[in-house]
Structure formats: C-alpha cells, structure tokens
Amino acid sequence: MVVRMFVRAYLRASTKEQDASRAKDDLFQFASDKGLKIAATYIENESGASLNRPELFRLLSDCQAGDILLIEQVDRLSRLNAKDWERLKSEIRDRQVKVVALDLPTSWGMAVSSTDEFTARMSEAINNMMLDMIAAIARKDYEDRRRRQKQGIAKAKEQGLYKGRPENKSRNQAILKMLESGQSWNSIIQATGCSRSTLSRLKNNTQVLL
Structure with a gap:
C-alpha cells in the first residue's frame, strides 16, 4: 500500500527587512534528493518567539495525518517559551504531522515511510527529544541576544550615545x-x-x- 504524503515547506524571518524565502532553494533541493515533491510553500515575516504566525497555522490546518512540515532550521519553527512550545507541539502532534529540519539529521528518516512500526516509533521518539533540545537552545539564544541588546542600549544611554531607531x-x-x-x-x-x-x-x- 502506497501512503500518500504531502510535503509542506515553511519559511520564516523575524522582520520584513529579512528575506524569509532565502532558504527556499535548499528546501526544494533536500526534497528532491529524498525523492519527494513539495506540495505547498508557506512564507511569513514573524517573530519565532511568538505564536502569532498565521502562515504556520494555515500550513497546519492544511495538513493531513502523515504530512511533512519541512523547515531549514528548528529555530525557524520555534524560539518560543516552554508553555507556547508545548502548545505548538500539541497542535503538530494532534494533526499527526512529521517535522523534518535540514539542520536535524535525526529527522530525515521521517521523510520516508517505514513499514517497520518499531523503527518508526523509535525514530519519532528520538526526533521529538532532539526537537525539544534544539527548541530550548534556540529560545536561550533569543533571550541572550535580547539581554545583550538591552545592556548595550542601557550603556549607550548612560554615555548619551543612544538615539533609538531612525524615524521612517x-x-x-x-x-x-x-x-x-x-x-x-x-x-x-x-x-x-x-x-x-x-x-x-x-x-x-x-x-x-x-
């Protein structure tokens, strides 16, 4: 029996000044190398630290059980705090969507159907653990950068050098x-x-x- 599986590519950048579609070619090349075809691409410029991401949730609502959510890096999916990450994971899990990230080799096996239930379940368990770890690292990196930014602004203000963002x-x-x-x-x-x-x-x- 052939299992029908759609691959949906998700590309995100934090600001409108950044090119959210930058990694599109890499995602299509990865899919091609795995013998897969990307059915749809979802692109948005929203913070990874927020759940306010219309395109991501449109992608999930379009998914059927077994579909693949393909991303370049795990931090494209999440820089969320623990509570919001659990909410997003629950949405992904309830829809039975497989997350495959180019920077997470343990996820690559999710891109192919396995007839061995034990292997498939072990692969999913290991991948979920790695997703949690990298999502936690991505969140810590986000918080560290925010803290350094605030420290830099505070220091610049003390020295009378801070002028804020130029007016558009x-x-x-x-x-x-x-x-x-x-x-x-x-x-x-x-x-x-x-x-x-x-x-x-x-x-x-x-x-x-x-």
Whole structure:
C-alpha cells in the first residue's frame, strides 16, 4: 500500500527587512534528493518567539495525518517559551504531522515511510527529544541576544550615545495621510505593517501640533 504524503515547506524571518524565502532553494533541493515533491510553500515575516504566525497555522490546518512540515532550521519553527512550545507541539502532534529540519539529521528518516512500526516509533521518539533540545537552545539564544541588546542600549544611554531607531519619515507621512482620509486603524496596520502604538503616537503628535 502506497501512503500518500504531502510535503509542506515553511519559511520564516523575524522582520520584513529579512528575506524569509532565502532558504527556499535548499528546501526544494533536500526534497528532491529524498525523492519527494513539495506540495505547498508557506512564507511569513514573524517573530519565532511568538505564536502569532498565521502562515504556520494555515500550513497546519492544511495538513493531513502523515504530512511533512519541512523547515531549514528548528529555530525557524520555534524560539518560543516552554508553555507556547508545548502548545505548538500539541497542535503538530494532534494533526499527526512529521517535522523534518535540514539542520536535524535525526529527522530525515521521517521523510520516508517505514513499514517497520518499531523503527518508526523509535525514530519519532528520538526526533521529538532532539526537537525539544534544539527548541530550548534556540529560545536561550533569543533571550541572550535580547539581554545583550538591552545592556548595550542601557550603556549607550548612560554615555548619551543612544538615539533609538531612525524615524521612517516617508512611511509616517503616508500613515498620517491615511489617518486624515479616515481609514481604519486595522487597514492602516495591514497596509503599512506599523504597530498600534506607532499609530497612537503619530495621531497624538498631530493633535498636539494642531
């Protein structure tokens, strides 16, 4: 009996300035080397430390039992804290999706169907353990970088050198025009990628000037 299995590639970058599709060729090459074909690709620019990832959950909702979630690195899937990682794992487990990562050789066996139930279960158990370990390392790396960033900002402030991020004047001007035209906050956020706090600040600054 031939088991029908779809491979779904997931590519993520943290910011809109980063190229989320950078590893696409590597994922397609890996699938080709394993005799597999990628059925769909899901790309988004969202933080790996957050569960607010529409494309990832769209991928999971599209999956059938036995489908493969293919990623370049485990940290593309998770830089989550322990609680959120467990929630994501539960979603993956409940849908019976196999996670295969290019940087996790223990997962590569999940890319092929095994007629040996014992081998398949052992492979899954080992892979799940490795996923947990690498996800924990990815989270620690994320927290360490955030801590160093805060320390650097604090030191720069003490020395009077910190100026913050440069203002995106062209984007802010466009946002102000959208506000003046009466567009909703949700539509502006969707169109520009700005935060609600930025919208609030710009609106308040405009009122002060008036």
